[in-house]
Structures are given as C-alpha cells and as structure tokens.
Amino acid sequence: MQADPSDLIQRAQQGDQAAFEALYRAHVGRVYALCLRLTADAVRAEELTQDAFVRAWERLASFRGESAFSSWLYRLTVNVVFLSQRAGRRRALRLFTTDDPAALERPADGSGTAGVQLDLERAIAALPPGAREVFVLHDVEGYRHHEIAGLTGIAVGTSKAQLFRARRLLREALSR
Amino acid sequence: MMCSEREAQLNEYVDGMLAAEARALVETHLAVCAGCREAVAELRALVDGARGLPRAIEPTSELWTGIAGRIGKGERGKGKRWWRGALAAAAALIMGFAIYRLLPSSAVFYGPEVDGWAAAQIDYARATDELAGALALERDRLEPSTVALLERNLGVIDAALRESRDALTRDPGNVELRALFAAAARQKVELLRWATRAAT
Numbered sequence: 303m304q305a306d307p308s309d310l311i312q313r314a315q316q317g318d319q320a321a322f323e324a325l326y327r328a329h330v331g332r333v334y335a336l337c338l339r340l341t342a343d344a345v346r347a348e349e350l351t352q353d354a355f356v357r358a359w360e361r362l363a364s365f366r367g368e369s370a371f372s373s374w375l376y377r378l379t380v381n382v383v384f385l386s387q388r389a390g391r392r393r394a395l396r397l398f399t400t401d402d403p404a405a406l407e408r409p410a411d412g413s414g415t416a417g418v419q420l421d422l423e424r425a426i427a428a429l430p431p432g433a434r435e436v437f438v439l440h441d442v443e444g445y446r447h448h449e450i451a452g453l454t455g456i457a458v459g460t461s462k463a464q465l466f467r468a469r470r471l472l473r474e475a476l477s478r
Numbered sequence: 479m480m481c482s483e484r485e486a487q488l489n490e491y492v493d494g495m496l497a498a499e500a501r502a503l504v505e506t507h508l509a510v511c512a513g514c515r516e517a518v519a520e521l522r523a524l525v526d527g528a529r530g531l532p533r534a535i536e537p538t539s540e541l542w543t544g545i546a547g548r549i550g551k552g553e554r555g556k557g558k559r560w561w562r563g564a565l566a567a568a569a570a571l572i573m574g575f576a577i578y579r580l581l582p583s584s585a586v587f588y589g590p591e592v593d594g595w596a597a598a599q600i601d602y603a604r605a606t607d608e609l610a611g612a613l614a615l616e617r618d619r620l621e622p623s624t625v626a627l628l629e630r631n632l633g634v635i636d637a638a639l640r641e642s643r644d645a646l647t648r649d650p651g652n653v654e655l656r657a658l659f660a661a662a663a664r665q666k667v668e669l670l671r672w673a674t675r676a677a678t
Contacts, residue, residue, distance in 0.1 A: 319549065326542055331534025338535055348537050352544050359549045388611045422527050441528035455614045466489045473520050 311371055315362045322362075326355055329372060333379050339438040340383045342427040350386060354379040380439065380453050388455075425475040429468050436461050437468035480517035481507075488514060492521040602663045610670060628673050635669065638662040 313321035333354050337347035358375055365374050426434060426442075435454065439445040440461070445453070447461040456464075480488065484507070490496050491504045508515050642659035649655060 319546065322549070323542060323546070326545065330541065331536050334537045334541075335533065335535040344538070348539055348541060351537060352541050352548070355541075355545045356548045359545075418527065419531055422524075422531065426528075437528070441525055442531055444529075455611045462486070462489075466485055469489060469521060469524055470485065472524055473517075476524070477520075 308367070311362075311365065311367075314359075315365070322359060325371070329375055330355075332372070332376065336376060336379050336438075336443065337383055339423075339426060339442060340380070340435055342429075342431075342434060350379075350383055353386070354382045357382055376443070377453070384435075384454055421476060422472070425472050428475065429471055432456075433464045433468035433471060436464035437472070440465050441469075479513040481511060481514055484514060488518055489521060492518060492525060602667075606663075606666055606670060628669070631669055632666065635662055635666045639666065 310321045310324050314325055330351065334347060334351045337350040337354070338344060341347050341350065354375070358378055361378065365371065426437060429437065436450060436456075439450045439453070440447065447458045447465075450456070450461045451458045454461075484504075487496070487500070487504060491501060496504065508518060639659065639662045642655060642662060646652065646655050646659060
C-alpha cells in the first residue's frame with residue numbers, strides 16, 4: 303500500500319486538482335479492482351470507479367485523518383457501489399464468463415499462480431450477487447461481518463450465510 | 479464429502495472464530511472424518527487464494543479525464559447527486575401509484591391474484607426499503623440528535639402502520655382503513671426522503 307503524503311491530501315482538500323490526480327493515480331487500481339469484483343461488470347466498474355473518485359472529491363473536507371486515506375477511500379467506494387445498486391441503476395449484468403475474461407487478464411507474473419488466480423476470479427464473478435459481494439468484502443478485502451453488515455445493510459447472520467454459500471459454490475466450481 | 483450440518487462450524491473454524499471448546503470439538507471430529515478434513519483443506523486453500531489475489535487491477539480505459547471533467551464543473555459541495563434526486567422521485571412515484579392502486583377500481587388492473595391492496599403494499603415496501611437502505615449507508619453524516627429524533631418519528635409511524643395493517647387483516651375491504659394506512663405510508667416515505675436529502 304502506497305502511503306499518501308499528507309500534503310497531497312491537504313492540497314486536494316484545498317481544491318488542488320493536480321494533487322487529487324496524484325491520489326487518483328495511487329489508488330485507482332485498488333478502487334477499480336473493488337468495483338470490478340463487487341459488480342462482475344467491467345463497464346459498470348469503470349463508471350463506479352469514476353463515481354467513487356468524484357464522490358471522494360466532494361467529501362474530501364470530511365476526511366480528517368482518523369483512518370488511513372486508503373481505508374476511507376475504499377469504504378467510500380463500497381458505499382458508492384451499494385448505493386448505486388440500491389438506487390436501481392444496476393444495468394443488465396455483463397458477467398464475466400469464459401467468453402469475456404479479458405478484463406481480468408493480467409500479465410503472467412512468472413510464479414505459475416496467474417492461471418489459478420484467473421480461475422478463481424472467474425468463479426467469483428460467476429457467483430450470485432449477494433454471495434459474491436460478501437465473499438469479496440470478507441475474503442478478498444478483509445472486512446469483518448459486522449463491518450459488512452454496516453456497509454451493506456444486511457444482518458451479520460446473513461453476511462455469514464452468504465459467505466458460507468459463496469465458499470461452497472466456489473469449491474464446487476473450482477473442483478470441476 | 480463434508481458433513482453438511484457442520485458447514486457453518488467448519489467455516490468458522492477456518493476463520494479462527496470458534497472458542498477453544500468448540501474448536502477442540504471440531505478437531506476431534508476432523509480426526510475421524512476424512513470428508514470434513516478435505517473440506518477444511520479446500521476452505522483454507524480458497525481463503526488463502528482470495529487473500530492472494532492482486533489488490534489492484536488497472537482499468538483498461540483512462541478514467542481520469544471523465545473525473546477531471548466532473549470535478550472541474552464544481553461537483554464538490556453540491557452534495558445533491560442526481561441519483562439521490564432520482565431515488566426520491568422514484569419513491570414518490572411508486573407511492574403515488576401505490577396510493578392510486580388503493581382505489582377500489584384498481585382491482586380491474588390486477589385481477590384476483592394480485593389485487594390493488596397487495597400491490598400497493600409491495601410498492602410501499604419497495605419504496606421504504608430503498609430509501610431506508612440508502613439512509614442506512616449515509617446516516618453517519620447526520621447529527622446524533624437528528625438520528626435519535628428520526629428513529630423516534632419512524633417508530634411512531636411504524637406503530638401506526640402496524641395498527642393499520644392489523645386492522646386491515648381483520649377487515650380487508652375497509653376503505654377508510656386503507657386510507658389510514660396510505661397516509662402513514664406516505665408520511666414514512668416523506669420522512670425517509672427528507673432524511674436521505676439531509677444526509678447528503
């Protein structure tokens with residue numbers, strides 16, 4: 303995780319767009335990955351990434367440094383994704399399937415794990431939305447169930463049930 | 479094959495969420511159950527795999543230009559994102575339509591399977607769920623005293639809605655009771671719309 307020089311944040315808070323662009327460059331990969339995995343929709347993920355950064359710009363004044371800027375930004379991103387879905391703007395899902403894996407393709411890292419990771423990414427993308435969202439937030443992003451409940455509006459028990467369901471479906475998919 | 483009744487327990491075991499006693503019981507079971515041992519190994523591999531996924535994925539398009547265009551137009555501080563207005567308007571439309579459905583003549587449109595009253599309740603639930611969900615994600619931006627007052631008011635309205643619904647269960651054709659329910663439902667949607675706007 304890249305550290306955010308506090309002067310960049312302060313300058314952005316004062317309206318310096320160049321400073322904000324530097325923050326964007328440092329974090330866009332994480333924000334886009336989060337949007338992509340939560341939605342399984344590359345086009346939508348790009349729209350939501352833009353929405354998240356515009357929202358961050360609007361809210362920068364409220365960032366007081368109690369948490370890391372990255373944590374604040376990623377939480378805000380999750381909010382943007384879920385608010386978007388609740389507002390009924392979700393468009394027809396363009397799920398990643400074997401026909402459309404390109405957006406998750408990355409150059410091989412030479413460790414031999416890229417293929418395994420791609421299989422997992424595809425299996426995650428094919429999960430039902432509720433199970434996928436909880437799995438991404440819990441197992442990929444490291445949020446706890448009570449945090450997921452706060453972010454998404456579901457009960458802690460529902461979060462656990464969706465996680466266990468996601469893991470069951472993923473184990474089945476990956477063992478085929 | 480995992481023992482299906484142990485799915486939750488094995489997941490919590492893998493997540494390290496079990497207390498010592500429960501953990502020991504699971505380990506006793508694992509010692510004699512090959513299916514659950516295999517499931518635990520798979521769960522651990524899955525969790526490790528998820529943790530090992532790349533944190534960042536670069537978007538294929540250049541997104542900054544669009545962002546710069548939007549923030550350059552001074553979206554900061556306006557706070558009233560278009561979708562919130564759309565959400566509030568949609569909720570108002572849904573409720574307006576729902577109340578229209580409460581009219582006796584509306585049964586013509588819905589037939590015996592889904593009468594106007596049932597459809598109106600579905601519409602009401604959808605409108606309030608969407609607004610309440612949006613508010614839940616933004617409520618930390620309201621003053622605590624405002625949240626407390628909001629919850630008290632919502633509690634009063636919910637009580638009125640419950641009473642109206644109970645009365646309607648006993649007398650489902652009562653037009654006055656339906657009007658009472660509609661009035662309380664309208665109040666709740668209005669209050670949620672106000673709170674959602676206030677939180678943004």
